[in-house]
Amino acid sequence: MLRLRPAHLPARRRRCSTCGGHGPRPAPPPPAPPKLVLEVARFADLPGWTQDAQDQAWPALRLSCERVMKRKPETDLGIGGTAADWTGVCTEVLALAAPDAAAVRAFIEDRFTPVAATNNGDAQGLFTGYYEPELLGAMAPDATYATPLYRRPDDLVQVDLGDFREELKGQRIAGRVQDGRLKPFEDRAKIVEGALGSKGLELIWVASPVDAFFLEIQGSGRVRMADGTIMRVGFDGQNGHPYVALGKVMLEDGLLERGRVSMQSIKAWLNAHPGEAQALMNRNPSYVFFRDLGPGPGPLGAQGVALTPGRSLAVDRKFYPLGLPIWLDATLPAAAEGATPVPLHRLMVGQDTGGAIRGPVRGDVFFGPGAEAERLAGAMKQPGRWWLLLPNAVAARLPAAG
Structure with missing residues (x-):
């Protein structure tokens, strides 16, 4: 049975779990910055x-x-x-x-x-x-090898902020200059959609967009072609957007269980959901460009x-x-x-x-x-x-x- 409060009685104050006897408790102090x-x-x-x-x-x-x-x-x-x-x-x-x-x-x-x-x-x-992965690739695109690894664009400007302010040492940004100002470069979604497609920046084509995504995280790797030839590729720049960990995103979205997040579990989910994989990977706006390392030891x-x-x-x-x-x-x-x-x-x-x-x-x-x-x-x-x-x-x- 619904019991209505008589109109002449004041409403009971809801107990506040974060309030003391004199109003709300102060917010906890923010964590100390890394030192x-x-x-x-x-x-x-x-x-x-x-x-x-x-x-x-x-x-x-x-x-x-x-x-x-x-x-x-x-x-x-x-x-x-x-x-x-x-x-x-x-x-x-x-x-x-x-x-x-x-x-x-x-x-x-x-x-x-x-x-x-x-x-x-x-x-x-x-x-x-991290490790040195090996991908399958080709020098020209076809139905199998359709995901490009891009060279660094000529107009990408990479800035070490520590060169300008001591307190910014170790921090870097990147972008392109427009009208005398440094503007953000395209993010992952725009690059994947073809923003660089007309610039002739394709270094090599690989079979798996998921493997290409994880190659960016590792920073270097090998691409093996059908004739056995191997191209060693390595980091040659980044688009300046912040790196977003996909495991954290998938935890927040309920796609993976806490305690079971690993490179292997993330890869398995992406490969099992090809229709959703690219949109999920685009949640990390950071994008890495590569160069041919040529012959020589290690990445x-x-x-x-x-x-x-x-x-x-x-x-x-x-x-x-x-x-x-x-x-x-x-x-x-x-x-x-x-x-x-x-x-x-x-x-x-x-x-x-x-x-x-x-x-x-x-x-x-x-x-x-x-x-x-x-x-x-x-x-x-x-x-x-x-x-x-x-x-x-x-x-x-x-x-x-x-």
Whole structure:
């Protein structure tokens, strides 16, 4: 039975779960902006330091040292000091062609200082993975190979905002100049619809738009043609629109269950729903352009050196210069549901970056080519922490903790 409140009685106030006795509670303070905090540590603090085969990271460190040695001595490397601070140690690195793990460990312990890196004091961060995919393609389009990979347009202007404002270091935008002003470039939807179709920018044609989409996320890969010829392609620019993670979109839309989001699950859904896949992929407006890398070793990272499988790491350039050796304390994805993750205690080198790699404790492990690399990269979403390895003289100039 519906009971009506008598007109002469005031309405009962609804209880407010967020109000105190004197009105609404104040909104919680916004989270602190990301801030890199460094604290000098000891090698004894590094989990698994004496168990790693550090010699496997030596080729990556040599490649980074070659790049640093070509820079002017006064070049600012942020928390890494200047290029001059690396001259002595890199000269020695390049003089040692193939030391064993014990020799590498002794060298680093003598010439480097470990420095714990945190985000406002929080050491825990997120570590994901990427790999070098292989796609099927052709030099001319047909019914099978209908998705183009585009070269970078000549009128695409890429801007490093750190060149203009110190506080914007590590932030980048891109666009095209119109009437003397930098305007946004076309987003993914417009490019897919044909906005660049008349400009002759097609580098190669591939069989799957889904594979092309994930190639952009990886940043480089191989395209195999029917005669066995392989073209290695690599990142050559981005349209300036922000990267939007498709897994997050699919979670919000109820297309995937929480805890079951991986590269493999996203790919499977897109391939199973071809009529809806492109519209969903267009929710990520970012678009990547490629170039033919030609013959040579491995895909190139942002530092301009070939990436070393299992030893190269993508980092946020807002906080870190490329080329830093880093000790990673994380885990690998479990081989099966319910299995125990394998510890990942490894010497790595920050040689790359990526649109989704943002924050002081955020890294992306390069796993290389092949099916196992794809499995690891697709499932990698692990908590972890890291220590930077800085030349002793650079670490000595760091401010005291606290």
